[in-house]
Every structure is written in C-alpha cells, then in structure tokens.
C-alpha cells in the first residue's frame with residue numbers, strides 16, 4: 001500500500017527483471033492493493049506522474065532510439081480487473097462505467113491535445129467496438145489485455161479514432177501518435193524502492209515514484225531503466241549466459257551485469273537532456289539515495305556504488321557540455337567503457 005509511509009530499504013535499486021510476464025501482472029497489484037477512495041486517487045496521481053515523465057522521455061528523446069514505436073500517451077484500466085468488492089468504489093471514485101477508461105494521461109501527448117481526458121471510456125477504436133465486459137466477479141485482465149492489443153494494432157497504422165463516452169454522451173477523438181522510444185511505463189504498488197526494466201516495459205514501484213523529489217529525478221530513474229531496454233541489455237546478458245539469482249553476485253556474472261548498469265547510467269543522462277530534463281537531477285537523486293539508503297552492509301556486486309554512479313554521471317554531463325560548447329549534438333558514445 002502507498003499509505004503508511006516510509007519506503008523500506010532495498011539494496012538493489014535496479015534489477016533486470018527475470019520473471020516479468022504481462023503488463024496485467026502489475027496492474028493486478030494495483031487492483032488488489034487498494035480499497036479506499038483516497039488511495040485510488042493517490043495511486044492515480046503516481047500513475048499520471050509516471051506516464052507524463054515516461055512519455056516525455058520516450059517522445060522527446062526519440063533521436064537516441066534506433067527503433068521507434070507509436071506512443072499512446074495514456075494508460076487504461078477497466079472495472080473487470082478489480083474484484084467485485086472494489087468495483088463500486090472504483091466506479092464512484094473515477095466516475096466510470098463499463099467501458100475501459102483512461103486511468104492516466106500525459107498532458108503533452110497528441111491524444112490529450114485532441115481532447116481525450118482521464119476517465120473517458122473507450123467504446124470503440126477506429127469504429128470497431130472494444131470487447132464486452134466479461135462476466136464473473138473476480139478480477140481479470142482479459143479485456144484490458146485485449147483492448148490494449150487492439151489499440152496498439154490501430155496505432156501501428158498511424159492516426160486512430162477513439163469513440164469515447166463521457167458523462168453519458170459519445171464523441172469521437174482522432175489523433176496521430178508520436179513516434180518514440182518503444183519503452184512502456186507502469187507503476188507497481190509497493191513500499192519497496194525499486195525500478196526495473198524487462199526489455200519492453202519500465203516498471204517503478206509507487207514508493208520509488210513518490211521518492212523521486214521532482215519530475216527530473218523521476219526522469220533519472222526512468223531514463224536509467226529505459227536505457228537498459230534501448231541498449232538491449234537483457235538480451236545481451238542472456239546471450240552471455242549470465243546466471244541470475246545469488247550467482248549473479250559473483251565473478252563474471254557480476255562484472256558483466258555491472259557493465260550494463262554503468263552503460264545505463266551513462267546513456268540515461270543523454271535521454272534526460274534530450275527530453276529537456278536537467279541531468280544534474282540524476283546527481284541529486286543518487287546523492288540523496290546514498291545518504292538515506294546507501295550505508296547498508298550489503299552492497300550488491302552487480303551495481304556500482306552510489307559514489308561511483310555519481311562520478312560516472314558527472315563525467316557524462318561534463319562531456320555533454322563540452323560537445324554543446326563545441327556546437328555539436330550531445331550524443332552518447334558508449335565505446336569507452338568506464339568501470
């Protein structure tokens with residue numbers, strides 16, 4: 001639960017996720033972890049922050065991503081993902097009906113500019129109705145996954161028209177998605193400070209989103225995770241036969257994993273800068289994190305120390321400034337390994 005305050009200590013900030021299944025798994029935690037109105041609204045605020053900062057990174061730093069994907073700029077949820085006991089609360093809190101609805105919307109996305117709003121119900125996409133609400137009283141992600149697939153397929157073709165329901169009236173909203181870095185973003189309700197990347201998704205716990213002092217600090221966390229996806233670190237470590245779990249803490253496993261962490265720190269700085277976030281926020285974040293959480297006895301061998309991370313990030317910021325002063329575009333060069 002979000003309520004109840006202080007995040008617990010977590011020795012490893014960032015782990016390449018091993019057992020990530022579907023986005024629904026994380027949304028499921030959202031459904032089961034909440035019951036009260038205030039908690040729902042508080043969680044939505046964190047989802048919105050995540051979507052807004054993630055969208056800005058993915059859209060504005062697209063130059064740094066060799067592969068691009070259409071970015072919807074909003075997250076959906078659906079009453080059927082909640083258990084029966086929570087559905088009335090969800091309907092009342094968000095004022096939603098049976099249609100899948102917009103949970104969080106990035107305000108600078110084309111969908112928002114076209115008039116989409118949070119809590120709009122999505123009735124049809126390009127004229128095709130979304131699947132009916134499944135029967136049954138326990139939470140299921142069947143329809144949310146189906147609608148998300150339907151939306152992504154439509155977005156792959158360019159402009160889409162959403163038929164939305166708002167206060168009982170229907171209207172059509174048409175927008176052309178921005179093409180950007182393909183990472184998708186989601187929050188997971190948890191008191192543990194954690195952020196992860198699995199190749200497609202970037203996930204941060206609600207505690208981590210709340211811990212980031214401002215949007216630029218959150219961009220530092222998300223930029224690092226996005227970098228893992230953009231640089232295909234998970235595939236690289238798999239190809240190198242890295243052993244996960246306890247064995248990842250030793251020898252070659254630890255060294256190769258640590259190299260990906262250093263690369264993600266370095267690349268993340270450029271993502272931040274291209275998206276218009278002050279990269280100095282990454283230094284601020286790690287200084288604070290080190291002060292408040294870094295004094296543990298256990299130091300993960302897979303990750304550089306906070307002090308080392310700060311050095312690495314400062315060196316990249318300095319390099320970026322030199323390039324800018326020389327009138328060159330600040331693009332990352334990961335050819336020189338620095339750990």
Ligand SMILES: [Zn+2]
Pocket residue numbers: 014015016224225228260261264
């Ligand atoms: Zn990492």
